[in-house]
Amino acid sequence: MDRRALIALAPLALIAAPARASAPKKPAAAATDGQYVDLAPVALPIIVRGLLVNYVFASVRIQLSAMANTSKLRTKEPYFRDALVRAAHRSPFFTLATDYTKIDEAKVKAVLLREAIAIGGAKEVKGVAVLSQSPKKRTGLPTLR
Template structure:
Protein backbone atom coordinates (compact mmCIF):
# COMPACT_ATOMS: atom_id res chain seq x y z
CA UNK A 1 0.00 0.00 0.00
CA UNK A 2 2.82 2.41 0.89
CA UNK A 3 4.61 1.49 -2.31
CA UNK A 4 1.54 2.41 -4.40
CA UNK A 5 1.25 5.77 -2.66
CA UNK A 6 4.92 6.54 -3.35
CA UNK A 7 4.54 5.59 -7.03
CA UNK A 8 1.44 7.77 -7.33
CA UNK A 9 3.17 10.75 -5.66
CA UNK A 10 6.41 10.54 -7.69
CA UNK A 11 5.09 12.44 -10.78
CA UNK A 12 3.74 15.21 -8.55
CA UNK A 13 7.11 15.63 -6.85
CA UNK A 14 8.86 15.83 -10.23
CA UNK A 15 6.41 18.44 -11.51
CA UNK A 16 6.79 20.55 -8.39
CA UNK A 17 10.59 20.49 -8.69
CA UNK A 18 10.41 21.51 -12.36
CA UNK A 19 8.01 24.37 -11.58
CA UNK A 20 10.25 25.63 -8.81
CA UNK A 21 13.29 25.56 -11.11
CA UNK A 22 11.48 27.54 -13.82
CA UNK A 23 10.37 30.15 -11.27
CA UNK A 24 13.99 30.69 -10.23
CA UNK A 25 15.06 31.23 -13.87
CA UNK A 26 12.37 33.85 -14.45
CA UNK A 27 13.41 35.84 -11.39
CA UNK A 28 17.04 36.11 -12.54
CA UNK A 29 16.37 37.50 -16.02
CA UNK A 30 15.44 41.19 -15.95
CA UNK A 31 12.67 42.25 -18.27
CA UNK A 32 13.51 45.40 -20.17
CA UNK A 33 10.96 48.12 -20.52
CA UNK A 34 9.98 48.96 -24.07
CA UNK A 35 7.18 49.92 -26.42
CA UNK A 36 6.86 47.95 -29.65
CA UNK A 37 5.21 49.88 -32.46
CA UNK A 38 2.84 48.23 -34.89
CA UNK A 39 4.42 47.85 -38.34
CA UNK A 40 4.64 51.09 -40.29
CA UNK A 41 5.05 51.48 -44.06
CA UNK A 42 7.58 54.21 -44.81
CA UNK A 43 8.05 55.66 -48.29
CA UNK A 44 11.30 55.48 -50.25
CA UNK A 45 11.46 58.61 -52.40
CA UNK A 46 14.12 59.27 -55.05
CA UNK A 47 14.30 62.64 -56.83
CA UNK A 48 10.77 63.45 -55.68
CA UNK A 49 9.31 60.19 -56.97
CA UNK A 50 7.96 57.33 -54.84
CA UNK A 51 9.83 54.14 -55.72
CA UNK A 52 9.05 51.77 -52.84
CA UNK A 53 7.62 51.26 -49.36
CA UNK A 54 9.49 49.56 -46.53
CA UNK A 55 7.58 48.04 -43.62
CA UNK A 56 9.48 48.67 -40.40
CA UNK A 57 9.08 47.24 -36.92
CA UNK A 58 10.41 49.62 -34.27
CA UNK A 59 11.05 49.22 -30.55
CA UNK A 60 11.36 52.17 -28.21
CA UNK A 61 13.53 51.16 -25.26
CA UNK A 62 12.59 52.89 -22.03
CA UNK A 63 14.62 53.75 -18.96
CA UNK A 64 14.14 51.82 -15.73
CA UNK A 65 12.26 54.70 -14.11
CA UNK A 66 9.74 55.06 -16.96
CA UNK A 67 6.12 54.01 -16.54
CA UNK A 68 5.94 51.40 -19.30
CA UNK A 69 2.20 50.75 -18.92
CA UNK A 70 1.37 54.43 -19.38
CA UNK A 71 3.79 54.77 -22.31
CA UNK A 72 2.45 51.67 -24.08
CA UNK A 73 -0.91 53.43 -24.17
CA UNK A 74 0.81 56.20 -26.16
CA UNK A 75 1.91 53.78 -28.91
CA UNK A 76 -0.42 55.41 -31.50
CA UNK A 77 1.26 58.77 -30.82
CA UNK A 78 4.73 57.26 -31.34
CA UNK A 79 3.59 55.58 -34.55
CA UNK A 80 2.00 58.80 -35.81
CA UNK A 81 5.23 60.70 -35.13
CA UNK A 82 7.17 58.09 -37.10
CA UNK A 83 4.81 58.30 -40.08
CA UNK A 84 4.95 62.10 -40.09
CA UNK A 85 8.75 62.13 -39.87
CA UNK A 86 9.05 59.50 -42.63
CA UNK A 87 6.87 61.52 -44.99
CA UNK A 88 8.43 64.88 -44.10
CA UNK A 89 11.97 63.67 -44.83
CA UNK A 90 12.00 60.09 -46.19
CA UNK A 91 14.59 57.76 -44.67
CA UNK A 92 15.94 56.80 -48.10
CA UNK A 93 19.40 55.30 -48.39
CA UNK A 94 21.32 56.27 -51.51
CA UNK A 95 22.76 52.78 -51.95
CA UNK A 96 19.68 50.60 -51.40
CA UNK A 97 15.99 51.34 -52.01
CA UNK A 98 14.87 48.19 -50.18
CA UNK A 99 15.79 49.33 -46.65
CA UNK A 100 15.48 52.52 -44.63
CA UNK A 101 18.25 54.61 -43.12
CA UNK A 102 18.16 53.13 -39.61
CA UNK A 103 20.40 55.78 -38.04
CA UNK A 104 18.28 58.61 -39.43
CA UNK A 105 15.05 56.92 -38.38
CA UNK A 106 16.35 56.27 -34.85
CA UNK A 107 17.55 59.85 -34.44
CA UNK A 108 14.30 61.38 -35.71
CA UNK A 109 12.04 59.10 -33.68
CA UNK A 110 14.14 59.52 -30.54
CA UNK A 111 13.58 63.29 -30.69
CA UNK A 112 9.85 62.81 -31.19
CA UNK A 113 9.56 60.08 -28.53
CA UNK A 114 11.22 62.28 -25.92
CA UNK A 115 8.64 64.98 -26.61
CA UNK A 116 5.77 62.48 -26.31
CA UNK A 117 7.05 60.50 -23.30
CA UNK A 118 8.77 63.30 -21.45
CA UNK A 119 12.41 63.77 -20.49
CA UNK A 120 14.22 60.83 -18.96
CA UNK A 121 11.81 58.15 -20.20
CA UNK A 122 13.34 57.10 -23.55
CA UNK A 123 16.66 55.25 -23.65
CA UNK A 124 16.91 54.43 -27.38
CA UNK A 125 15.00 53.60 -30.55
CA UNK A 126 15.83 50.45 -32.49
CA UNK A 127 14.58 49.15 -35.84
CA UNK A 128 13.97 45.47 -35.07
CA UNK A 129 12.94 44.39 -38.55
CA UNK A 130 12.23 45.77 -41.99
CA UNK A 131 10.94 44.33 -45.21
CA UNK A 132 10.40 46.06 -48.54
CA UNK A 133 7.16 45.96 -50.49
CA UNK A 134 9.25 45.04 -53.54
CA UNK A 135 12.90 44.33 -54.19
CA UNK A 136 14.40 47.00 -56.41
CA UNK A 137 17.55 46.82 -58.47
CA UNK A 138 19.48 50.03 -58.10
CA UNK A 139 19.33 52.19 -61.24
CA UNK A 140 22.47 52.73 -63.26
CA UNK A 141 23.86 56.24 -63.19
CA UNK A 142 22.97 58.25 -66.28
CA UNK A 143 25.88 58.94 -68.58
CA UNK A 144 26.97 62.52 -69.12
CA UNK A 145 26.74 62.19 -72.94
Protein backbone atom coordinates (compact mmCIF):
# COMPACT_ATOMS: atom_id res chain seq x y z
CA MET A 1 0.00 0.00 0.00
CA ASP A 2 1.04 3.53 -0.56
CA ARG A 3 2.46 5.44 2.42
CA ARG A 4 0.04 8.33 1.79
CA ALA A 5 -2.95 6.01 1.90
CA LEU A 6 -1.80 4.53 5.22
CA ILE A 7 -1.38 7.99 6.72
CA ALA A 8 -4.83 9.03 5.44
CA LEU A 9 -6.52 5.91 6.90
CA ALA A 10 -4.81 6.04 10.32
CA PRO A 11 -7.28 8.59 11.85
CA LEU A 12 -10.23 6.50 10.65
CA ALA A 13 -8.83 3.41 12.34
CA LEU A 14 -8.40 5.32 15.61
CA ILE A 15 -12.02 6.53 15.48
CA ALA A 16 -13.43 3.05 14.76
CA ALA A 17 -11.63 1.29 17.64
CA PRO A 18 -13.75 2.77 20.49
CA ALA A 19 -16.96 2.04 18.56
CA ARG A 20 -16.06 -1.64 18.31
CA ALA A 21 -15.15 -1.82 22.00
CA SER A 22 -18.46 -0.31 23.13
CA ALA A 23 -20.62 -2.77 21.17
CA PRO A 24 -22.87 -4.74 23.57
CA LYS A 25 -21.69 -8.26 24.22
CA LYS A 26 -24.14 -11.13 23.90
CA PRO A 27 -24.39 -13.46 26.89
CA ALA A 28 -23.37 -17.05 26.38
CA ALA A 29 -26.30 -19.28 25.40
CA ALA A 30 -25.45 -21.91 28.01
CA ALA A 31 -25.51 -19.34 30.80
CA THR A 32 -29.00 -18.11 29.94
CA ASP A 33 -30.58 -21.52 29.35
CA GLY A 34 -29.59 -23.12 32.64
CA GLN A 35 -29.38 -26.86 33.10
CA TYR A 36 -31.42 -29.16 30.91
CA VAL A 37 -31.76 -32.58 29.32
CA ASP A 38 -32.58 -32.62 25.60
CA LEU A 39 -34.49 -35.67 24.44
CA ALA A 40 -33.75 -37.22 21.07
CA PRO A 41 -36.58 -36.40 18.62
CA VAL A 42 -39.62 -38.56 19.29
CA ALA A 43 -42.31 -39.58 16.79
CA LEU A 44 -45.70 -38.91 18.38
CA PRO A 45 -48.75 -40.42 16.64
CA ILE A 46 -51.72 -38.37 15.46
CA ILE A 47 -54.79 -40.57 15.78
CA VAL A 48 -58.18 -39.52 14.40
CA ARG A 49 -61.32 -41.62 14.89
CA GLY A 50 -59.18 -44.59 15.86
CA LEU A 51 -56.95 -44.37 12.77
CA LEU A 52 -53.30 -43.38 12.64
CA VAL A 53 -53.15 -40.47 10.18
CA ASN A 54 -49.77 -38.86 10.86
CA TYR A 55 -46.66 -38.69 13.00
CA VAL A 56 -45.18 -35.50 14.41
CA PHE A 57 -41.49 -35.57 15.29
CA ALA A 58 -41.01 -33.47 18.42
CA SER A 59 -37.84 -32.26 20.13
CA VAL A 60 -38.38 -31.77 23.84
CA ARG A 61 -36.21 -30.25 26.57
CA ILE A 62 -36.54 -31.02 30.28
CA GLN A 63 -35.45 -28.00 32.29
CA LEU A 64 -33.65 -28.76 35.52
CA SER A 65 -33.31 -26.81 38.74
CA ALA A 66 -30.06 -25.04 39.57
CA MET A 67 -29.12 -27.68 42.15
CA ALA A 68 -29.88 -30.69 39.91
CA ASN A 69 -27.28 -33.33 39.15
CA THR A 70 -27.24 -32.82 35.38
CA SER A 71 -24.92 -35.69 34.51
CA LYS A 72 -27.02 -38.18 36.47
CA LEU A 73 -30.25 -36.97 34.86
CA ARG A 74 -28.79 -37.02 31.34
CA THR A 75 -28.18 -40.74 31.77
CA LYS A 76 -31.94 -41.08 32.36
CA GLU A 77 -32.80 -39.53 28.96
CA PRO A 78 -34.01 -42.88 27.53
CA TYR A 79 -36.44 -43.21 30.45
CA PHE A 80 -37.86 -39.70 29.84
CA ARG A 81 -38.26 -40.46 26.14
CA ASP A 82 -39.87 -43.84 26.85
CA ALA A 83 -42.38 -42.23 29.21
CA LEU A 84 -43.34 -39.72 26.52
CA VAL A 85 -43.75 -42.40 23.83
CA ARG A 86 -45.83 -44.61 26.13
CA ALA A 87 -48.12 -41.70 27.03
CA ALA A 88 -48.56 -40.79 23.36
CA HIS A 89 -49.49 -44.34 22.36
CA ARG A 90 -51.78 -44.94 25.34
CA SER A 91 -54.51 -42.76 23.82
CA PRO A 92 -54.81 -40.02 21.18
CA PHE A 93 -54.11 -37.53 23.94
CA PHE A 94 -51.69 -35.26 22.06
CA THR A 95 -53.80 -34.89 18.88
CA LEU A 96 -54.98 -31.37 18.13
CA ALA A 97 -58.55 -31.22 16.82
CA THR A 98 -57.71 -28.15 14.73
CA ASP A 99 -54.45 -29.28 13.05
CA TYR A 100 -53.22 -32.81 12.29
CA THR A 101 -49.67 -31.58 11.62
CA LYS A 102 -49.03 -30.43 15.20
CA ILE A 103 -49.26 -31.82 18.70
CA ASP A 104 -50.94 -30.20 21.67
CA GLU A 105 -47.91 -28.66 23.39
CA ALA A 106 -49.72 -27.93 26.66
CA LYS A 107 -50.71 -31.57 27.08
CA VAL A 108 -47.23 -32.80 26.17
CA LYS A 109 -45.70 -30.46 28.74
CA ALA A 110 -48.14 -31.49 31.46
CA VAL A 111 -47.76 -35.24 30.90
CA LEU A 112 -43.98 -35.17 30.51
CA LEU A 113 -43.54 -32.91 33.55
CA ARG A 114 -45.47 -35.39 35.69
CA GLU A 115 -43.44 -38.32 34.30
CA ALA A 116 -40.10 -36.47 34.57
CA ILE A 117 -40.76 -35.65 38.22
CA ALA A 118 -41.53 -39.33 38.86
CA ILE A 119 -38.28 -40.37 37.14
CA GLY A 120 -35.88 -37.61 38.21
CA GLY A 121 -37.37 -36.22 41.40
CA ALA A 122 -39.39 -33.14 42.29
CA LYS A 123 -36.35 -31.17 43.43
CA GLU A 124 -34.47 -31.86 40.19
CA VAL A 125 -37.04 -31.10 37.44
CA LYS A 126 -38.23 -27.53 36.90
CA GLY A 127 -40.20 -27.66 33.64
CA VAL A 128 -40.62 -28.96 30.11
CA ALA A 129 -40.35 -27.15 26.77
CA VAL A 130 -41.27 -28.35 23.28
CA LEU A 131 -38.46 -27.05 21.08
CA SER A 132 -39.69 -28.06 17.63
CA GLN A 133 -42.35 -30.03 15.79
CA SER A 134 -42.04 -31.54 12.34
CA PRO A 135 -44.89 -33.54 10.80
CA LYS A 136 -44.22 -36.57 8.61
CA LYS A 137 -47.08 -35.67 6.24
CA ARG A 138 -48.43 -32.23 5.43
CA THR A 139 -50.94 -33.25 2.76
CA GLY A 140 -53.35 -36.12 2.27
CA LEU A 141 -54.70 -35.83 5.80
CA PRO A 142 -58.39 -36.33 6.65
CA THR A 143 -60.63 -33.29 6.95
CA LEU A 144 -60.74 -31.68 10.36
CA ARG A 145 -63.47 -32.69 12.78
